[in-house]
Amino acid sequence: MIIFILKKPVIRIGNKHFDSFWIISSLGALLILILGLLPIKVLVTNLLTNNSLNPLKILVLFISVSLISIILDECNFFNYIAVKAVSLVKGSQYKLFFILYAIIAILTVFTSNDIIIITFTLFICYFTRAAKINPIPYLVMEFVVANTYSMMLYIGNPTNIYLASVFNIDFLEYFKIM
Known part of the structure; x- marks a missing residue:
């Protein structure tokens, strides 16, 4: 992830440029959920706790x-x-x-x-x-x-x-x- 931040990857669509450093961290979070390292019930409970x-x-x-x-x-x-x-x-x-x-x-x-x-x-x-x-x-x-x-x-x-x-x-x- 650090390499992606330092290299500042950019996605180009036509003449528009979008930063893509957020993609790696999002994929990491998704991978944690897919592998069951963090059960979705625990995630929802912690997000909604008052x-x-x-x-x-x-x-x-x-x-x-x-x-x-x-x-x-x-x-x-x-x-x-x-x-x-x-x-x-x-x-x-x-x-x-x-x-x-x-x-x-x-x-x-x-x-x-x-x-x-x-x-x-x-x-x-x-x-x-x-x-x-x-x-x-x-x-x-x-x-x-x-x-x-x-x-x-x-x-x-x-x-x-x-x-x-x-x-x-x-x-x-x-x-x-x-």
Whole structure:
């Protein structure tokens, strides 16, 4: 599967191009079901369970946030905010870097690293283009900050939620440990 992701295979139909990296993972999931490694009854039960680990709820959350980001992007919201941010800091990359660091850190603690990465990646791409600077340091900072600060509360990362649930760690106990 990794080879297919790295090679970025594309299916061409006429003059249309479609990414096909999703085909391998879908075939793998189908193979697991066909070989009986995961009974369909267990799959359906786990997909429809009403608890915090329900994968459909998590998927709906990610798709919703992605759609909001796409809509904001289509409305030029990220571009507008990026241009304003660059003008407010008067071109200082250091000010912009540390202000962005603080905003991402604070928001990650109270939301989720995935939500922050989905929304802020577009913003970073726009403001680095507006400022004519290299986006790589800002993107790396975003990923490091979001993943680091998501450890503080167990709501900050789906993995934290899963592990806290499996080991019966409540919210305050998790917070004290972290």
